[in-house]
Amino acid sequence: MNKPGPIVRYRLDAYDRIRSVSEDWLAFARRNGAAHLDESVVGQSIWRFIDGRETRELYRLLFERVRDWGTPVSFPLRCDSPEQRRYLTLTIQPAEQEGLELQTETVREEPRPAVPLFETLLGAEGDQLTVCSWCKRVLVNGEAWVEAEEAIERLDLFGDAPMPNISYGICPACKASIRATLEEPPPLKST
């Protein structure tokens, strides 16, 4: 399955509050079992929905950069559902009145056997497990970042052990790539 998916958009105001969400965004949330994400998110701070100290810090830097320079940034992101690996491109661009528009475009989706890891965020009581917010790889034994399927095998998560608590962080590869985006020189103004 390689058909490109919908482009979903939402906008933030100057204070990072969600100003509007596109119809596609609502449909995307419903299809992905996030039906609690409906029009009621409008008016709420985006920071309520971004987990992990380091991830929040990088988003803050990216937002600041887009506002300061008035030019968009784009980078790859994973947003999996239990049965699908989903590769997205996230673009953050300036919008009117110091706002921002965030747009995600599905680049490709790959079906896989259902991975329970991302369904069990609630009620989890096992060990703490760190997942990269950007590529969704999982930190195994404090040393290797691997795909969820491999983590489940290596950690025997299908065994009797309780499902782990998940905390969000960032893996070294994603950190390097976001840092590189932040360090790119500003484009030359053509005017």
Ligand SMILES: [Zn+2]
């Ligand atoms: Zn990563």
